[in-house]
Amino acid sequence: PRRRAVSVAVTPAAGLADERVETRVAGLGPGQPVTLRAVAADERGCLFQSCAHYRADSRGELHLGTDASHGGDYTGVEPMGLFWSLAPAGMERPYQRLVPRSTGTPMKVEMLVHQGHSQSSAIPGPVVAKAEVERWFTAPGVRRIRLKEGGVRGSLFLPPGDGPFPGVIDMYGDEGGLIEFRSSLLATRGFAALSLPYFDFEDLPKVMKEFKLEYFEEAARFLQRHPKVKGPGIGVIGTGKGAELALSMITFLPEVVAAVSISGCSSNTVADLHYGEMTLPGLRFDMNKVSVSDAGVFDTFEALDDPTNPANSPSTIPIEKAEGHFLLVVGEDDRMWKSSLYAELAIGRLRQHGKENFELLSYPGAGHRIDPPSTPFCQVAMDRVLGVPVLGGGESKAHAHAQEHSWGKIQEFLHLHLG
Known part of the structure; x- marks a missing residue:
């Protein structure tokens, strides 16, 4: 036959x-x-x-x-x-x-x-x-609104229906520009999500030189006051530099009551952060501590100033002042920088002040950029700032499983603390 x-x-x-x-x-x-x-x-x-x-x-x-x-x-x-x-x-x-x-x-x-x-x-x-x-990356009925209000830039994604919805600000790292796909997926899952660029987009600064927390405060107030957003507080999710900015926002801004830090540092890095009269200096990368493989791939794991060195304590984000809750997500094989160590430092600081307002998701074998599920794993990626390939670390299968597991946990955490 x-x-x-x-x-x-x-x-x-x-x-x-x-x-x-x-x-x-x-x-x-x-x-x-x-x-x-x-x-x-x-x-x-x-x-x-x-x-x-x-x-x-x-x-x-x-x-x-x-x-x-x-x-x-x-x-x-x-x-x-x-x-x-x-x-x-x-x-x-x-x-x-x-x-x-x-x-x-x-x-x-x-x-x-x-x-x-x-x-x-x-x-x-x-x-x-x-x-x-x-x-x-978006469901029928999700609305995308480009922001031009005041100084805030980016896109607001609103789920279908009357709401009100839990509000979340979403930020990525030192690649700059506007990255929207996580925000549109969050809106698909019932969050009012503001994809917030903070440099190299429209009329924002071209490079990461220094930041004013007032920009992020204006974004938080805009989202909190939006008629479709349920209060009283909002959440923030960030990856890399965006994670560290999320930690600063929940520390200094009363509007923010929940922060998801993915592969973030517990200190302010690279660019000084100003808020009113206060400045958190940025830890610097020492290019002499970057190793380069035979294939020309850069490994920055040892290059960031050591946050545990007392001389660098002015850069530490005083997260114990935060009234809200933290979810720290790290890949134990992150080679971009020592995110496992930074999460330990953050938890140590909270515990030292008698606080247990955190959860840690630590994934063996996962690398730096833990994205929503099925995002292709990229062990080495071109760095927009340095213009060279940089090692993000991780092993594909473990990283993929971390992406799938953390995505559900992130949504649970945000729903729990934002209603």
Whole structure:
């Protein structure tokens, strides 16, 4: 009898980027070896791909939720492995991140089934089936409002409906500009989320030289007073430099009652932070302490001034003054800087003042930038400030699991403290 055609089904074919999909292949021969490959392009047309080796079961079927990959970019049972292991294709510039620049259009991923087992660098075997899947970063009815009020810039994402909704300010790190995809996902999950840039965007300062906390205070007051935002307090989530700014905001601004710090430092870094008459000087990076690998990858792990050195105590953020609650999220293999140590220092400082207003999520094997689920893992990324590839650390599978676990915990924490 003629063999039936091979088919691959990905469900849902269009869904939210922070949700899992189910991938099934049917119509293969019993035990047939195949390579599954995912291909996506970013807004600039740069191609990203991933691959994994599977064998069909006795019925000629495959289910990525229960069947293990035996090779390729990951091994084991990883239903979302093809998504989080997407990396620049061979002919592209390496060290690029696949992050959506616009949240209104989906990321399209093509899923291909190839005959035989082939590595991502090799030419794959013939395609026997393919399907396309759309990953959306916003849900129908979520509104995006570009801010031009007063001095505050960025985008406010509002969930559908009358609200009021818990309000959250969302900030990224030293890459600057406006990064919206986490805010639009938070709005999809029921938060009024303000994606807040703080340099290198529109009329904001071009570089991180010095910051005034008054800018962040104006953003906090704007969000807190918004008719769609439920009070009395708001939350802040930040990654890297944004995490450290979140710690300063909850410390000095009464509007902020919950702070999520992802891979943050417990001291102010790089740029001095002013608030009224007060200044927290920024710890500096010592470029002599940066090591460079044979491949030209920079490792900045040892380069930041030591926050435990008494001479650097003026830079310490006095988080014990905060009335609100902290969620500290760290990857234990962060190579950008010592975020595990910084979380320990923060917790030590709170405990020293008799405070237990914190939770710690510490992930073995995870690197620096812990993003929403299935965000492709990027161990080394081009640094916009330095213009060179910098090691973020981490191992892909552990990092992917940290992203999935922390995303649920972050939402729980924000709901608990913002209502």
